Amino acid sequence: MDAANPSSLALDVSANPNAPADAVRVARPSGPARPIVFASPHSGRHYTSEMQSLTCLTLDQLRRSEDAYVDTLIASAPEFGAHLVTAQFPRVFVDPNRGPWELDPGMFSDRLPDQTAPVSRRAASGLGVVPRIGVEGRALYRRRLRYAEARSRIERFYEPYHATLEGLLSGLRGTHGFVLAIDMHSMPDASARGVDFVLGDRFGSSCDPRVTDRVEAVLRDQGYVTVRNIPYAGGYTTEHYGRPADGVHVIQIEINRSLYLDEARVAMAPGFPGFEAEMRKIVRELTHTDWSACVPA
Template sequence: MSLQRDFQTVVPFEVCAPAQQRIPFVFNSPHSGHYYPPEFLQQSRLDAHDIRQSEDCYVDELFASAVPLGAPLLRAHFPRAYLDVNREPYELDPKMFNEPVPSYANIRSVRVAGGLGTVAKIVGEGQDIYKSRLPLNEAMDRIETIYKPYHHQLGQLLSDTRAQFGYAVLIDCHSMPSGVEWGEPNSLTNQPSRPDFIIGDRFGRSCSDALSWAAIELLQNMGYHVAHNKPYAGGYITEHYGRPHRDFHALQIEINRALYVNETSLERLPSFATLYRDLAQFMADLTALPDYVFLRHQQAAE
């Protein structure tokens, strides 16, 4: 099985938790994993550097201040190119496998069409990962031994948080290539506008509006350019766990990689430390929002 073969010396994911959870927040970094199993690399046509193009480099480190604030941080060690837990469990491209995929697999999603299903076909700007088709059981093993336990862990963290505090807030942490465009071109330079951050809430469906606007305002007050839902409104995790009417709020945060990392070498820039400090302050302010921001849906229903 994939877990026994590929993760003998490294756990596929872990929870970094405070001694006692003090705030109703859970932070999640599902795409920052950078342990590439040797057999996986042997299956790939890419080298150990090029295969990292879809990785959310160092995002788990950027949000590490959540733990001393009193919130757990769930982080993946497996890479997104190996398995993407921000997808439905069975978004599979049948052309990737030797055998037919199960009838219940979602083979027609937009993400599968783009090569970015649960087991991705490509990284970066369309570079194929694999040398040849995979045995279907390769994908099914990854889903059974890593994907499902990951989501079980995330769901348990959120359920425990709501039980303790009356509501739970999931902050799903990601990064994006610097080339992502936003809105109209700059009127002075006629160059495309590019956001520093994108806040995604599934167009208001995954969390309290007040949470989204608080996040946007906090970042803007720090001098960052912030977009809302475009072009990233939140993936499967935000959509699946964001149930504000049940006191589960989910917000996705995308960070422009050019703020902190050389996108070619993947080395941290000197600005990494500044961004780390800004995010620590951002998290401290965001997690200090009053309860009514999150409970008003329940109050309205009453």
């Protein structure tokens, strides 16, 4: 991670012996843990030789699909008592914000197992768990993949990420009776011009409205423009884990990249340090909020 202290990061130990040791990183609070997990599934920038040998895009083109440096923006979370989970692999290689069955049969040279059918809308559009397209709809691969290649990626990268996230949510929920996962992303400026943050709670189904209200208030108190669920209501993580009636709340936050990034170059903009300081304040406010009202009776 670019701006974080590597010594503060503990590598997750996956149950899968074939998973790369650095597929997922967990930064754990040094003191008592609050019932908050920040996650960054799309900021990974470790491009393997396997990926680069298969793709017809340049590394610069591949990187434009990243939620670049979101992990850096929220690196302060453990300092304030929250866990931080980051995928180190890029989303164009395997996307942890999709279901493991979301595959596009048209990108494979062999038949997919029955459990991958029917094809989801996201997979059909080329944005499944193993994406077919990258930025601007450009094809990623020189050839069709074999299903075994996709299955290997899911087992080595996707499954360790979700095993880590699920384990943290379950443990914190058991200890506190409540847990909040904040799934952090970034969005192109063109996708929501004039909006700084989009909050996705699946139209109220993935977290208690009081949680969304509080998150929105923190952002607006800092002077930012927010909207809810349009154009991003949340992906697999909010759909799969959000169970507010059971005390598990999940909200997706999309940050407008124009606030901190040179989108064309996928480089930190001159204003990055100032915005990083603003994000530090936001992370602190969210971790220090009293969420006890949202604990199920």
